[in-house]
Amino acid sequence: MxxxxxxxxxxxxxxxxxxxxxxxxxxxxxxxxxxxxxxxxxxxxxxxxxxxxxxxxxxxxxxxxxxxxxxxxxxxxxxxxxxxxxxxxxxxxxxxxxxxxxxxxxxxxxxxxxxxxxxxxxxxxxxxxxxxxxxxxxxxxxxxxxxxxxxxxxxxxxxxVCLELPGAPLESLLDRLPGRQARRFRAKLRRLDALGVTERAVPADEVPDAVATLLRLHALQWRGRGVTPEHLRPRFAEHLARAARQMARTGEAAVTEYRLDGEVVATDVTLLSADLAGGYLYGAHPALRERKVDITTMLLRHDARQATGSGRRVLSLLRGTEPYKLHWRPVPVTxxxxxxxxxxxxxxxxxxxxxxxxxxxxxxxxxTRFPALRRWPARLAAWRPARPGADTPTRSAGGAAPG
The missing domain is CATH 3.40.630.30 (Gcn5-related N-acetyltransferase (GNAT))
Structure with a gap:
């Protein structure tokens, strides 16, 4: 062939x-x-x-x-x-x-x-x-x-169910929100700028190291909380590093580092096709929360720029209807x-x-009848010790977790 x-x-x-x-x-x-x-x-x-x-x-x-x-x-x-x-x-x-x-x-x-x-x-x-x-x-x-x-x-x-936003500048996405909520998000953006958080696009050849950093930060971020068991396995880390590097070379993925005071404090992977941009995985240092950084807003601003700059019509938050996604009034797509x-x-x-x-x-x-049952899978995962030598966990596929 x-x-x-x-x-x-x-x-x-x-x-x-x-x-x-x-x-x-x-x-x-x-x-x-x-x-x-x-x-x-x-x-x-x-x-x-x-x-x-x-x-x-x-x-x-x-x-x-x-x-x-x-x-x-x-x-x-x-x-x-x-x-x-x-x-x-x-x-x-x-x-x-x-x-x-x-x-x-x-x-x-x-x-x-x-x-x-x-x-x-x-x-x-x-x-x-x-x-x-x-x-x-x-x-x-x-x-x-x-x-x-x-x-x-x-x-x-x-x-x-997936949630989708239009591929538009963040200011346009903020205009879709009630005035009080939009003002709150604008204040979070001003704090990001005041702190001096910067973004760096990772070249394809550096993607494997950036993915390793993503996983390390994500392990810190989720320490003591439940993770998907599959994300503890080496094959997931190997797949993500290999696929993201190849896709970055062809413009089908963007890996971004976020720096504060010269240190990498967050890394995320955005996947791209002709019509769609979707934030897939990220890792962020817990110190960002201590400094009142809203991680979701930080990532969404980047993804909105990514979608707008490339003319993509859809900014997908991928699977899941978590409340922090609903704050942005996305359209549910099943x-x-x-x-x-x-x-x-x-x-x-x-x-x-x-x-x-x-x-x-x-x-x-x-x-609807036994909502407490939904919390047990995460609790059991949190109690399960990581295997020696296993790669660090990542969050589940489907949009950024709340800051």
Missing amino acids: TTAATTTAPPAGSALTVTVCRDAHAFAALGPRWAALHRRSPAATPFQSHPWLHSWWLSYGTPGRLRLVLVHQGPALVAAAPLMLAHRPLPVLVPLGGPISDFRDVLVDPGCPGAPAALLDGLRDAAAGAVIDLREVRPGGDAERLYRHWPGPRSRLCDS NQRLLLARRRLAPALWWLTAQAVGRAACAELAR
């Missing part, structure tokens, strides 16, 4: 070919063609980029389970469904990226009219013995078109879970649907 990058639309007269890639080395070689397809896909998010997905596979993939459904037109890649085989306990095809990715989707070149149908055929063949379970599909994603035209049993469910199956696997699809509905009902009952 050629690794030459395709930067323009593929030749219209070329025939479409559909293949399923199961080889990790071939996945790596797809990088330039995948990047070209990602640039041509308006609905793509940073979590569908090749650096993110391939790095995730290196850290989390299980040998023998890779299932990339690919559509080529001549040498150009015009559609791709990055999937892997899993058992839950039924065989399912799930997107690469896992729970640490806020959005998951397929990629389709809008300039190739036959690409959606060809990808649909490829997915139907790949689903001969497994249900396709596409989680965290952002509204307007390419997978929606596949769902609409799927010839067999299908099911659509609600998934995580991701989707799309289940697709061949007719003979309809019972498996309905079983997965019923299981998801039952879990959602139990979660809602716990939220």
Whole structure:
């Protein structure tokens, strides 16, 4: 397979070919063609980029389970469904990226009219013995078109809620707030400037060291409080450093250091696609709180500049509806879970649907009737000692934590 990058639309007269890639080395070689397809896909998010997905596979993939459904037109890649085989306990095809990715989707070149149908055929063949379970599909994603035209049993469910702001200067975002609240945030911004907090864009070659600093600061920030167990594992740190460095080289990520009195006191990672900028992870020294620095406001100002300066339409706070995000009056956007199956696997699809509905009902009952139960996972995580030699934790994916 050629690794030459395709930067323009593929030749219209070329025939479409559909293949399923199961080889990790071939996945790596797809990088330039995948990047070209990602640039041509308006609905793509940073979590569908090749650096993110391939790095995730290196850290989390299980040998023998890779299932990339690919559509080529001549040498150009015009559609791709990055999937892997899993058992839950039924065989399912799930997107690469896992729970640490806020959005998951397929990629389709809008300039190739036959690409959606060809990808649909490829997915139907790949689903001969497994249900396709596409989680965290952002509204307007390419997978929606596949769902609409799927010839067999299908099911659509609600998934995580994300919060979004317009890609606008911070002053415009403040104008959307009630006067008293806007004045409070402006006072926090003036304090940042008075203290002399500065920002530095980290060059791609320095990103691994900056990510290590991010994790170290985050460990200090969350000491004594619960963290997601996955964020204690070395594979997460390896993935983030590797993916962020590659994405910084291509303009799909921005790593920023915040300095005070010459010292790095915070570091964060912002992920970027053609239409979207989203603050993914950060670490901040607890001393910032002692000096009355509002970390959320500091990060949001940077992300708003990032989105505005690059013409991106959406500033995403990613998953979660924490109160500190709601202060900015964002728009809630609900991701989707799309289940697709061949007719003979309809019972498996309905079983997965019923299981998801039952879990959602139990979660809602716990939220409304037994709210104290929601605090126990964090408490248990806080009591669990870190393993010797384990990498430091990061906050969960999906927006900045409160300052």
